[in-house]
Amino acid sequence: MTDITKTDVLIVGAGPVGLFAVFELGLFDMKCHLIDILDRPGGQCAELYPEKPIYDIPGWPSISAQGLVDKLLEQIAPFKPDFTYNRMVSSLEKLEDGGFRVTTDENEVFEAKVVVIAAGGGSFQPKRPPIPGIEPYEGKSVFYSVRRMEDFRGHDLVIVGGGDSALDWTLNLQPVAKSVTLVHRRPEFRAAPDSVNKMYAMQEMKQLAFRVGQVTGLAGADGKLSSAVIKGPDGDVEVPCTRMLPFFGLTMKLGPIAEWGLNLHENLIPVDTEKFQTSVPGIFAVGDINWYPGKLKLILSGFHEVALMAQAAKRIISPGERIVFQYTTSSTSLQKKLGVVET
Amino acid sequence: MTKLTFIAHDGTHFDMDAENGSTVMENAIRNAVPGIEAECGGACACATCHVYVDEAWTALVGEPEAMEEDMLDFAYDVQPNSRLSCQIKVRDALDGLVVRVPARQG
Numbered sequence: 001m002t003d004i005t006k007t008d009v010l011i012v013g014a015g016p017v018g019l020f021a022v023f024e025l026g027l028f029d030m031k032c033h034l035i036d037i038l039d040r041p042g043g044q045c046a047e048l049y050p051e052k053p054i055y056d057i058p059g060w061p062s063i064s065a066q067g068l069v070d071k072l073l074e075q076i077a078p079f080k081p082d083f084t085y086n087r088m089v090s091s092l093e094k095l096e097d098g099g100f101r102v103t104t105d106e107n108e109v110f111e112a113k114v115v116v117i118a119a120g121g122g123s124f125q126p127k128r129p130p131i132p133g134i135e136p137y138e139g140k141s142v143f144y145s146v147r148r149m150e151d152f153r154g155h156d157l158v159i160v161g162g163g164d165s166a167l168d169w170t171l172n173l174q175p176v177a178k179s180v181t182l183v184h185r186r187p188e189f190r191a192a193p194d195s196v197n198k199m200y201a202m203q204e205m206k207q208l209a210f211r212v213g214q215v216t217g218l219a220g221a222d223g224k225l226s227s228a229v230i231k232g233p234d235g236d237v238e239v240p241c242t243r244m245l246p247f248f249g250l251t252m253k254l255g256p257i258a259e260w261g262l263n264l265h266e267n268l269i270p271v272d273t274e275k276f277q278t279s280v281p282g283i284f285a286v287g288d289i290n291w292y293p294g295k296l297k298l299i300l301s302g303f304h305e306v307a308l309m310a311q312a313a314k315r316i317i318s319p320g321e322r323i324v325f326q327y328t329t330s331s332t333s334l335q336k337k338l339g340v341v342e343t
Numbered sequence: 344m345t346k347l348t349f350i351a352h353d354g355t356h357f358d359m360d361a362e363n364g365s366t367v368m369e370n371a372i373r374n375a376v377p378g379i380e381a382e383c384g385g386a387c388a389c390a391t392c393h394v395y396v397d398e399a400w401t402a403l404v405g406e407p408e409a410m411e412e413d414m415l416d417f418a419y420d421v422q423p424n425s426r427l428s429c430q431i432k433v434r435d436a437l438d439g440l441v442v443r444v445p446a447r448q449g
Contacts, residue, residue, distance in 0.1 A: 048388040121382070130419035130447070162416050185421055190413045214421070249389075249417045252382065 002109050007033040007082065008317055010102055010112035012089050012257070015043020017287030017302030018118035019072040024310035025116075026079030027326075027334055030317055033082040033110060035089055035102075037123040042069035044120055047250065058300060068299075078339045084108065088123050090256045098282065098316075114313045117269060117278070117285040118302070121252035129160060129246040131215050140223035142244045146173070154178050156240040158228050160215055161247030167191035169245055170208065171198055180208040181239050183215055183230055211237065218244075257289075265291045275312035276305045282316055284309045345433050348441045349376045349394075361433040367442060368392040368429035378444035385429040387411055390418035391448040392428040397441035404431055404440070419447050 009025050011018045014036035022032045038047055045054075045065035053062045063071070087104040092115065095101055102110045126144035128134065134142055146152070146169055157177040159170050162184040168191075170182045182199065189196045203210045213232030218241075220226045228241040254267050262269045262278045268291035269278050276284050286309055287302035295301070314323055328334045335341040344360040347370055351357065355377075361370040371379035371392070380391035387410055396404045401424050407415060411430045415421050428442065 044383075048383050049386040052386050052388075127417065162413075185416060186412075188412070190416065251389075 002107060004101075004109045004111050005033065005082075006111045007031050008112065009033070009114045009116055009313060010035070010100070010110050011116045011118055012102075013043060013118040013120055013287070013289075014038075014041040014083060014085075015118060015120045015287065016045055016068060016072055016299050017120070017306060018043070018116070019069070019076055020303050021116055021118060021286060021306040021309065022076040022079050022081045023072075024306045025313060026076065026081075027328070027337060028310055028314040028323070029337070030114075030310070030313060031081075032079065033084065033112070035084045035087050035104060035110070037086065037088045037125070039085050041073060041083065042066065044252075045069050047124055054299070056298065056300060078337065088255060092260050092283075094280070094282075100282065113282070113317050115283045116306075116309065116313070117257060117283065117289055118287045118306075119254075119257060120288045122254040122257075122267075122289070123252065124250040125253050125255070126246075127248040127251040129215070129248045131160075131218060131246070133218055134246075136223050137218060137220065137225050137244070141220065141225035141242060142246065144246065146245065149173060149176050152177050152243055155243040157181070157243045157245065158183060158215070158239065158241040159245045159247070160184070162186070162188070163190045163247060163249075164192060164195065165247040166245075167195040167199055169247075171195060171202070173245075174202060174208050177243070179240065181230075181241070182208065182210045183213055184210070185212065185214050187212055209239070211239075213237075215244075215246075254289075268295075274308065276309040277312060284313065345435060345438045345440075347433065347437075348439075349374075349379075350441065350443045351377050352444050352446050363432075363434050365433050366429050367394070367431040367433060367440070368427070370433070371428060376444065378448065379428065380448045381429060387414055387427060387430055390414050390416075390427060393418040393421075393445055393448055394426055394428045394442040395422055395445065396424045396426050396431075397443065398424060400437070400440050400442075403436055418445075420445055 008030040009032045011034040014034040050066035090105045091103045093101050099113045100115045152173050153176045156179045158181045160183045174180045202208050211230050213230045216231040217229035227238050230237050269285035271285050271290045273292050278285050286305040288297045347359050347361040349357040357376045359374050368381050382391040383389040411427050
């Protein structure tokens with residue numbers, strides 16, 4: 001029997017809007033658990049442009065994306081949210097008591113009275129490299145991450161890419177694999193200089209091969225790779241390849257949320273503008289992933305949305321309870337929750 | 344106003360007037376040029392606004408900076424005239440610029 005994690009509100013996505021939802025829900029005493037496919041909070045702000053300034057956060061003439069994430073984490077800390085990282089929500093089912101059961105891709109099970117989808121542009125997933133005919137090999141010979149190094153033992157391994165993942169795995173798998181060929185379209189790398197130097201030193205000692213070029217073709221049968229064609233400055237070269245690890249960055253995909261019966265509008269989730277509730281009562285969608293007439297994909301719009309959503313969520317979680325509208329500036333009860341006055 | 348032309352992968356021409364100071368990518372989005380996705384919104388943080396600069400214009404448009412060059416690693420079928428259109432600013436000297444959209448983005 002799998003352990004079930006219970007919470008009031010399950011938030012899918014720990015980007016800025018998911019994080020601020022914790023604040024608004026917390027003011028109404030709702031406990032939140034966030035699930036994110038990345039290994040840290042912040043969503044696109046953390047993954048795509050952490051150092052870029054944002055100029056349209058009210059009260060902040062300029063703040064870096066990571067800076068905003070850090071401030072939001074500080075702001076929601078009093079509500080002690082729980083986080084589960086490196087997980088994608090895979091399925092959602094409605095329970096008889098009106099709540100929801102959500103399962104992740106690693107089969108963890110969550111139960112919540114309310115689900116808030118704050119999944120932004122979707123989940124970050126490895127980008128499929130521009131190699132024709134790669135699909136049949138995926139999951140059999142072509143992998144986008146290393147779960148067990150043993151899976152690469154004794155294989156002719158081709159690693160494609162020029163960032164830290166490509167370099168790190170080149171160095172780490174070199175002792176395990178039968179052969180390692182690193183392919184990158186230019187001799188400069190985006191990786192830590194130390195790793196690059198090590199790689200070049202190992203190439204010097206013929207412990208691995210580095211080829212400038214792009215993989216243009218694959219050969220094999222039944223999902224089993226046998227060789228790869230690398231187009232380089234001196235023409236095509238065929239190298240033995242029984243395992244391939246392409247590292248082409250991340251892209252955003254809606255993923256399993258598309259199967260949740262939420263009547264998608266061009267891959268976005270339609271909501272009303274009073275509660276930001278989806279077509280399924282108890283499931284809300286906020287931030288870039290939702291759609292309504294006039295929708296703007298701005299962080300500040302998402303912040304507004306979660307404030308209204310929290311009121312509606314409270315009515316579901318505490319039916320019949322009177323909701324008192326209060327200001328954090330003047331309400332002692334809110335200030336106690338924020339830990340800014342003696343309790 | 345500066346004239347700008349995108350040639351989509353199927354050969355369709357998209358001619359437009361672009362404001363100086365705007366990016367080539369922004370103009371593609373405004374005019375719904377197919378094949379320019381601009382997933383990150385112009386932060387030079389993806390490679391989904393990749394274009395090929397017409398050979399006649401490469402010298403004037405110039406070379407990508409290091410950060411853009413890094414991002415181009417994620418693009419499909421990178422050529423010597425590849426640029427990310429969010430990193431090209433429209434200016435008088437580029438009046439008449441022609442760029443081509445690749446077969447696919449990333």
